[in-house]
Amino acid sequence: MKYDVIVVGAGIAGMTAAIYVKRAGKSVLVLESVIHGGQIINTIGIENWPGDYGVSGADLAGKIYEQLGKLGIEVEYSEVETIEKTSEGFTVKTDDDEYSCGAVILAVGTEPRRLSEKQAADAGKRAVSYCATCDGALYKGKPVVVVGSGNTAKHEMKYLENIASKVYHIHHDEPIPKDAEAVFVAIGRTPNTKFVKDLVDLNSEGYIVAEEDCITSCSGVFVAGDCRTKQVRQLVTAAGDGSVAAEAAIDYLAKK
Numbered sequence: 001m002k003y004d005v006i007v008v009g010a011g012i013a014g015m016t017a018a019i020y021v022k023r024a025g026k027s028v029l030v031l032e033s034v035i036h037g038g039q040i041i042n043t044i045g046i047e048n049w050p051g052d053y054g055v056s057g058a059d060l061a062g063k064i065y066e067q068l069g070k071l072g073i074e075v076e077y078s079e080v081e082t083i084e085k086t087s088e089g090f091t092v093k094t095d096d097d098e099y100s101c102g103a104v105i106l107a108v109g110t111e112p113r114r115l116s117e118k119q120a121a122d123a124g125k126r127a128v129s130y131c132a133t134c135d136g137a138l139y140k141g142k143p144v145v146v147v148g149s150g151n152t153a154k155h156e157m158k159y160l161e162n163i164a165s166k167v168y169h170i171h172h173d174e175p176i177p178k179d180a181e182a183v184f185v186a187i188g189r190t191p192n193t194k195f196v197k198d199l200v201d202l203n204s205e206g207y208i209v210a211e212e213d214c215i216t217s218c219s220g221v222f223v224a225g226d227c228r229t230k231q232v233r234q235l236v237t238a239a240g241d242g243s244v245a246a247e248a249a250i251d252y253l254a255k256k
């Protein structure tokens, strides 16, 4: 099936991009490997998304997804494995299908950094979680440990202090306490860009190189949201990128 634009990722950036593409009269497909909403999905009480104070990530994602449905935007749930440039445009391959399109918007976001090999070995068979809000309740009255030193680690500790019998705090290179029953990891995030490393330029940390115009090094490929080189990674900047990348893709198709 041929589309004008394929958007990879249904986080806030990808869903916003799809809305702008569709409203410009172009055909668009969104491919999402996990769940629409992306990394904000487990957050409760967002206070800086304009117009909906205290909304949860799940509700926000649900509202935007509903908007996609009203506009007739197709969303398929599969992971994009490769994107190839062809004479016509692009071939986008997922684990079970293949699609073609004139332009691609990469809105693949970031995922939590994993434990080091040493700490993973140290954790052994103990539970390892990347989300205290999701899994904290499973360790009520039990000792747990939070790994990490940034704001997310502090947030996870504060949350777990109301649930666990003890919350240890260690840095990314320290041994895991013997009696901790679960390990909560908060050591930063890394972009989901390995599968496009031969298609577009990445910086040394794996972010897709692009300025505010969201144009990548590969003609016809645009980028939106947290996976782009930028200063501020937030919901509003992800949505802003979505609109800019969509307009750039529409402009590219018009000139082609």
Ligand SMILES: Cc1cc2nc3c(=O)[nH]c(=O)nc-3n(C[C@H](O)[C@H](O)[C@H](O)COP(=O)(O)OP(=O)(O)OC[C@H]3O[C@@H](n4cnc5c(N)ncnc54)[C@H](O)[C@@H]3O)c2cc1C
Pocket: 008, 009, 010, 011, 012, 013, 014, 031, 032, 033, 034, 035, 036, 037, 038, 039, 040, 043, 045, 046, 047, 048, 049, 078, 079, 080, 081, 107, 108, 109, 110, 111, 192, 195, 224, 225, 226, 227, 233, 234, 235, 236, 238
């Ligand atoms: C715990 C937490 C709390 C936060 N709180 C706030 C807050 O209060 N306010 C705020 O403004 N921001 C907050 N943020 C930041 C905000 O969530 C992000 O800036 C924003 O969600 C980024 O959106 P995105 O669409 O760029 O990426 P993501 O949300 O990461 O979405 C990317 C999507 O792409 C999909 N994907 C990845 N690779 C592929 C592939 N190969 N094929 C198909 N799909 C793929 C992923 O599954 C994901 O759904 C928070 C982040 C976290 C982790």
